Amino acid sequence: VFPPDLRFATAKLFNRLFRSFSTYCYFDITEIDGVNTNELYNAVQLYLSSSASVAGSRLSLTRALNSSVFTFGLSNNDRLIDTFKGATAIWEHVVTQRQSQTFSWRPLPEEKRGFTLKIKKKDKPLILETYLDHIMERAADIRRKNQDRLLYTNSRGGAMDTRGHPWESVPFKHPSTFDTLAMDPLRKEEIMEDLRDFAEGKAFYERTGRAWKRGYLLYGPPGTGKSSMIAAMANFLRYDIYDLELTEVHTNSELRKLLMKTTSKSIIVIEDIDCSINLTNRISGTGGKNHGLSSSDPMGSGEESSSGTKSITLSGLLNFTDGLWSCCGSERIFVFTTNHIEKLDPALLRSGRMDMHIFMSYCSFSALKILLKNYLGLEDGDVEEGMMKELEEVIDDAEMTPADISEVLIKNRRHEKERAVRELLGVLKGGLEGKKKKKENKNVVGGEEGMKERIAGELEEEEEQEKRALESPKEGVKGLKKLCNGNL
Numbered sequence: 001v002f003p004p005d006l007r008f009a010t011a012k013l014f015n016r017l018f019r020s021f022s023t024y025c026y027f028d029i030t031e032i033d034g035v036n037t038n039e040l041y042n043a044v045q046l047y048l049s050s051s052a053s054v055a056g057s058r059l060s061l062t063r064a065l066n067s068s069v070f071t072f073g074l075s076n077n078d079r080l081i082d083t084f085k086g087a088t089a090i091w092e093h094v095v096t097q098r099q100s101q102t103f104s105w106r107p108l109p110e111e112k113r114g115f116t117l118k119i120k121k122k123d124k125p126l127i128l129e130t131y132l133d134h135i136m137e138r139a140a141d142i143r144r145k146n147q148d149r150l151l152y153t154n155s156r157g158g159a160m161d162t163r164g165h166p167w168e169s170v171p172f173k174h175p176s177t178f179d180t181l182a183m184d185p186l187r188k189e190e191i192m193e194d195l196r197d198f199a200e201g202k203a204f205y206e207r208t209g210r211a212w213k214r215g216y217l218l219y220g221p222p223g224t225g226k227s228s229m230i231a232a233m234a235n236f237l238r239y240d241i242y243d244l245e246l247t248e249v250h251t252n253s254e255l256r257k258l259l260m261k262t263t264s265k266s267i268i269v270i271e272d273i274d275c276s277i278n279l280t281n282r283i284s285g286t287g288g289k290n291h292g293l294s295s296s297d298p299m300g301s302g303e304e305s306s307s308g309t310k311s312i313t314l315s316g317l318l319n320f321t322d323g324l325w326s327c328c329g330s331e332r333i334f335v336f337t338t339n340h341i342e343k344l345d346p347a348l349l350r351s352g353r354m355d356m357h358i359f360m361s362y363c364s365f366s367a368l369k370i371l372l373k374n375y376l377g378l379e380d381g382d383v384e385e386g387m388m389k390e391l392e393e394v395i396d397d398a399e400m401t402p403a404d405i406s407e408v409l410i411k412n413r414r415h416e417k418e419r420a421v422r423e424l425l426g427v428l429k430g431g432l433e434g435k436k437k438k439k440e441n442k443n444v445v446g447g448e449e450g451m452k453e454r455i456a457g458e459l460e461e462e463e464e465q466e467k468r469a470l471e472s473p474k475e476g477v478k479g480l481k482k483l484c485n486g487n488l
């Protein structure tokens with residue numbers, strides 16, 4: 001009879017002998033490695049889930065938090081065969097009960113789960129590393145596809161949450177796409193092409209030594225679709241959005257921290273950049289009229305301005321988008337929006353900084369056709385040619401935003417197409433008449449009366465503008481969040 005020690009030693013020896021003669025080698029990828037979660041385990045699980053759905057007869061099904069799709073997985077002790085570069089890889093999912101709970105800082109799951117990868121020894125040097133890289137990449141792709149994208153905001157000011165993140169997030173479910181966006185189709189195609197080139201441009205950016213990022217400046221009157229365009233961009237590229245509320249950021253270093261905590265494949269948005277900056281200047285005592293960032297701090301420290309209030313500076317912002325820190329991740333898109341491009345500091349506009357300036361204009365005829373199709377389902381030939389011609393003639397002069405026009409169309413969407421279009425034509429013509437009359441009044445009423453009226457009008461406009469500038473930063477949830485509200 002063998003004593004237990006000897007039996008154990010013999011088994012070990014056999015095992016070793018067997019392994020040295022075997023043509024295979026094995027790799028264990030356990031779910032928890034020490035105390036940390038093993039990223040590779042999750043990646044393998046996701047990677048195998050794409051082929052498991054076809055191969056397996058008994059599979060585990062999961063749906064992750066923030067995800068709208070189901071993923072398949074190998075169930076306990078199941079196997080799956082994968083091929084990579086002509087080599088065969090056999091995966092086994094191994095689940096064992098954890099023996100007595102050893103002491104640990106955090107409770108470990110009762111089951112010990114892991115994958116075992118079995119490949120031929122001769123294949124190991126050829127594929128192992130590239131295979132694992134391939135798995136990680138595929139898994140990241142699948143994760144991005146499966147997971148709902150997120151809209152982040154820094155509304156908590158500079159404060160961090162318990163895990164040290166300054167950003168708060170909500171699922172991003174804005175339905176705007178390039179199909180629903182009303183703008184000149186050629187311009188739209190150009191922008192989509194640019195985004196596509198950017199997303200597929202890894203090799204180009206590496207070869208040319210450029211940081212893999214791109215800046216877009218969207219400008220135009222309110223209601224022309226700037227925020228909708230950002231949502232469409234995010235939906236097109238499947239990127240997350242970081243909506244940066246500049247008025248909540250107090251120092252340049254805070255700004256840098258926020259940037260460092262953003263992830264790759266994301267769009268970083270600063271809405272109404274002229275308004276956010278206006279507020280900063282007002283606090284630091286330069287008055288509400290002084291638009292544009294203060295460029296008086298060339299070093300970009302900007303921690304404390306002369307009046308003692310903390311503020312961010314133009315150079316701080318430029319460092320944010322352009323400096324060394326802007327490259328601490330890759331695949332970032334910066335988007336600034338403004339209603340008043342003329343108020344921005346030229347330093348922000350110089351070429352290379354914002355790669356593309358996109359003017360969102362009043363509704364043009366080609367944009368109108370897209371709106372008519374989306375809201376009324378109107379196709380070419382649905383209404384008589386004459387009416388379309390009339391629309392084409394008045395639309396440019398009417399200077400109505402796509403937002404105004406969509407309001408009219410929503411109101412009339414239950415009516416017949418013909419009637420809805422006629423209503424819209426009425427509104428456009430009415431607006432045009434009103435404009436003409438105003439103009440005539442200004443020209444005809446000469447002398448003192450006319451002058452008074454003009455001055456009163458101008459004053460009113462100025463007041464209106466100032467009011468808007470004061471209100472907009474306070475609104476906080478402008479733009480994307482405002483748009484998202486209905487969809488949360």
Ligand SMILES: Nc1ncnc2c1ncn2[C@@H]1O[C@H](COP(=O)(O)OP(=O)(O)OP(=O)(O)O)[C@@H](O)[C@H]1O
Pocket residue numbers: 180181182183220221222223224225226227228229339360401402403404406479483
């Ligand atoms: N170009 C467009 N195509 C389709 N819909 C549009 C367009 N422009 C505006 N809209 C509609 O009008 C609403 C407001 O548009 P949006 O918020 O995108 O305008 P904005 O340019 O961001 O305005 P603001 O300057 O006030 O932020 C949107 O909900 C959208 O439905």
Ligand SMILES: [Mg+2]
Pocket residue numbers: 226227228271337478479480
């Ligand atoms: Mg907006």
